[in-house]
Amino acid sequence: MASTIIINPATGEKVAEYDRITKEVAKEKIARSRKTFDSWKKKTFEERSQLMRNLSNILEANKEEYAQLATREMGKTIGQSRKEIEKCAWVCRYYADNAKELLANETVKTEAAKSYVTFQPIGVILAVMPWNFPFYQVIRFAVPALMAGNTGVLKHASNVQGCAFALEDAFAKAGFPEGTFSNLNIDSKLVKDIIEDENIVAVTLTGSDPAGRSVASIAGQNLKKTVMELGGSDAYIVLDDVDLEEATDLATLGRLQNNGQTCIAAKRFVVLDAIYDEFLALFTKKMEAAKMGEPTDENTYYGPLARLDLRDQLHGQVLKTVAQGGRLVLGGQIPDGKGAYYPATILADLEPGMEGFDNELFGPVASVIRAKDDAHAIELANNSRFGLGSGVFTANKERGEKLALLLEAGSSFVNKLVVSDPRLPFGGVKNSGYGRELAAYGIREFVNTKTIWIE
Incomplete structure (x- = not known):
């Protein structure tokens, strides 16, 4: 049998x-x-x-x-x-x-x-x-x-x-x-x-x-x-009025929770030009500091992917994105040793047509995208065949709500990572x-x- x-x-x-x-x-x-x-x-x-x-x-x-x-x-x-x-x-x-x-x-x-x-x-x-x-x-x-x-x-x-x-x-x-x-x-x-x-x-x-x-x-x-x-390739718009410490804390958790393997995880970060470089630098610092390790260790921030084949598939997507012109800022290398581990990885300057922009990256890999203004950010966020979750990080709740209503997704959260809640409908x-x-x-x-x- x-x-x-x-x-x-x-x-x-x-x-x-x-x-x-x-x-x-x-x-x-x-x-x-x-x-x-x-x-x-x-x-x-x-x-x-x-x-x-x-x-x-x-x-x-x-x-x-x-x-x-x-x-x-x-x-x-x-x-x-x-x-x-x-x-x-x-x-x-x-x-x-x-x-x-x-x-x-x-x-x-x-x-x-x-x-x-x-x-x-x-x-x-x-x-x-x-x-x-x-x-x-x-x-x-x-x-x-x-x-x-x-x-x-x-x-x-x-x-x-x-x-x-x-x-x-x-x-x-x-x-x-x-x-x-x-x-x-x-x-x-x-x-x-x-x-x-x-x-x-x-x-x-x-x-x-x-x-x-x-x-x-x-x-x-x-x-x-x-x-x-x-699946989902959830876009989170990061506006130019945010508290960068809070925004990058949320971004790090959003990309690494459940070892990056969540349908509604934050995957694409659409960041306004005025704060793009500053956001990327601080986000990189926090992603790099997050501890990868044995998942039974209480101090581990994120563990391995669920299977080796999934880890190898994800790595292939990273390599393809870089070959298409994406910039590898952090990670992107399979570590030595046992287990299906993959390091926290950041791909920056992504554009439509690149693997890391168009397709779901199911693991600890973040895609960072530059936007000129609010309207351009919505255009980039909605430029996806997916529409499960989405979000906006901003100090102005009214501005955030306005953009959340324009995002093409089953859920749009302002200043919070998307979660499923039995009191609210969930889907895409x-x-x-x-x-x-x-x-x-x-x-x-x-x-x-x-x-x-x-x-």
Whole structure:
């Protein structure tokens, strides 16, 4: 039987091996999930909420174990892994407290004696999830889907299968009926067959835009709804009135958090000409000072990339950008030793057409771009096939809000790094996907928005 081998990206050592399941076993688990749906959808919000609070408590009680697991499997720093588990618990509590209200019937005044809109669950949702937030990405899909009365099956990234099984176990321990949430440790080649399974009614994917195109195409051919949260090359405009110390602190954190492997990370810094050189000098100093090292070390600022092939791909993008005329200011060399490490790197003077401008750099590499004025900054920021997150750094909130409204992205934050928050919708435009997760908008993606008319 084929297996999934987990390699610690910090050491290159094998840490675990899991047997993959066959297509037949996967379909059996999906059929069980469909059967469970028949009873789960009849549960009251209060019954579902109690189980969701149980899950929140389990996540918090086992925070250190889960955090160590995430760090071991994909290399994020241990402090950030702990925060990820805490955020998962928060999402559970948020929907336990608010799902009933978010899905409450909406009365509509018509000539009918009574007319309203109701939101009903639709069935088994397939989630195809990435490795960069191995717990949170799954929770972000599963919690609202289950609170709405659906059931879910997970196809997680191969390199974080320990996290996938830990989540399946946590749902079971919280008291969720068997089949409510199931992990499918299958080969990626089987995803098409799983999407086409008659018991799957919808698909949600977080990943690259090529992966999104593939999955959306298969789902579309089978008339199954999809939500796509794809890549991003988030632009942050740095205006000439900023406090440079604060702006470069945010820029450093934005580019190095999660080892640079975040869809909504700050990736392209569009800096006004008046402060460009000063910003670049201070940003370089802080990026260089950030400690790269073993992710279990509490003092490490950023650790390795999740896999060697991803590190090599990123390095190739850096070399290509330099060959196209970009200026390498910092980093850009693969270090000696074990692990998938890549140093904090800055590419400056980038222009449209360069790799570091046009495409997502998924790792600790920053692209710095010079803009003449506010209008030029917006033009450069929006010159991207992506549109997930974006931001503005400025001392003038009104000026920042004006520009934030002009940025073509699902989220635009002023003087703060983009984050996903269960109280607010999350998603992108353009090649960054469609549909929304979280808040009322997310929990209503996988429901039958149904009209009731009584004469």
